[in-house]
Amino acid sequence: MNFEGWGPQRWAIHFNQMLNLANPPNRYRFDVGRLAMETSRAMFPADPITKVEEEDLDGFAGSLVPADSRTRWGIAFGRGQSSGRRRFTIAHEFGHFLLHRKKFPNGIHSSEAAVDGRTKLEVEREANEFASWLLMPLDDFRKQIAPKDKPDFDAIGACADRYEVSLVAAALRWLRYTERRAVLVTSVDGFIKWAWSSEIALKSGVFIRTSRGPVELPGGSAVGQELFTPEARTGIDHPAGVWFNQPTKEHSFRSEKYDTAYTLLHLGDAEPKSWAEEEPLEDTFQRFMRR
Numbered sequence: 125m126n127f128e129g130w131g132p133q134r135w136a137i138h139f140n141q142m143l144n145l146a147n148p149p150n151r152y153r154f155d156v157g158r159l160a161m162e163t164s165r166a167m168f169p170a171d172p173i174t175k176v177e178e179e180d181l182d183g184f185a186g187s188l189v190p191a192d193s194r195t196r197w198g199i200a201f202g203r204g205q206s207s208g209r210r211r212f213t214i215a216h217e218f219g220h221f222l223l224h225r226k227k228f229p230n231g232i233h234s235s236e237a238a239v240d241g242r243t244k245l246e247v248e249r250e251a252n253e254f255a256s257w258l259l260m261p262l263d264d265f266r267k268q269i270a271p272k273d274k275p276d277f278d279a280i281g282a283c284a285d286r287y288e289v290s291l292v293a294a295a296l297r298w299l300r301y302t303e304r305r306a307v308l309v310t311s312v313d314g315f316i317k318w319a320w321s322s323e324i325a326l327k328s329g330v331f332i333r334t335s336r337g338p339v340e341l342p343g344g345s346a347v348g349q350e351l352f353t354p355e356a357r358t359g360i361d362h363p364a365g366v367w368f369n370q371p372t373k374e375h376s377f378r379s380e381k382y383d384t385a386y387t388l389l390h391l392g393d394a395e396p397k398s399w400a401e402e403e404p405l406e407d408t409f410q411r412f413m414r415r
């Protein structure tokens with residue numbers, strides 16, 4: 125088989141087809157490290173992955189490193205990761221192996237932000253795309269949460285369990301295909317660490333920019349007032365002006381383990397944008413034909 129030119133999604137679909145055929149018990153909670161070692165040995169006998177191990181990585185989440193001989197690769201994941209984060213890290217490094225090892229013969233180290241999917245670096249984005257498509261196949265995920273659903277943290281948490289990934293990984297996966305306007309926000313001590321909007325939310329101007337420094341949580345929000353009640357988790361309706369300039373449903377809770385608050389925001393349907401009639405269509409058409 126010729127794998128040249130295969131992108132992240134193509135690779136993930138390939139392995140999902142294999143897994144669907146094999147249909148092992150715990151189909152969606154399979155051992156990613158074993159998959160990486162066994163399939164790379166069969167497909168790339170000249171330089172397979174022969175080691176997947178926990179290591180002290182000095183702040184990195186994961187790495188793909190060649191052996192001295194350059195005929196073997198090892199995947200390392202940092203200590204203390206939950207099983208869900210560990211699976212995503214290993215899948216991410218497996219993605220680097222499949223997609224980038226020729227370009228980076230000395231290996232790749234991945235930061236935590238890179239493995240979370242918050243970086244814009246092309247290789248990191250591709251490795252994450254592979255990992256999330258591998259661990260959370262779209263056809264199955266869409267059966268759990270339909271593109272027009274408005275899931276709460278229980279629904280997203282059920283997916284995190286199903287695919288044995290972190291809550292954030294499952295939420296980001298859903299945000300990438302939802303047809304709803306929604307935003308995921310993580311915050312620490314009253315400040316937003318980062319936020320991610322669904323595509324349709326982004327297009328309608330609903331996003332929070334954190335690249336220019338810390339952003340304070342809105343004072344009227346549940347998370348801003350540290351109201352981590354069951355109601356806040358189930359969902360609180362806010363009028364326009366609390367979050368953005370439109371009514372928003374907020375779901376918030378705090379994870380003691382990570383000392384981080386998670387907030388899911390659901391907005392209403394976007395108002396259909398009317399287009400400005402700057403020039404008659406005919407003129408545009410004629411100008412186009414003259415080129």
Ligand SMILES: [Zn+2]
Pocket residue numbers: 216220232233234235238239247248251
């Ligand atoms: Zn990486």
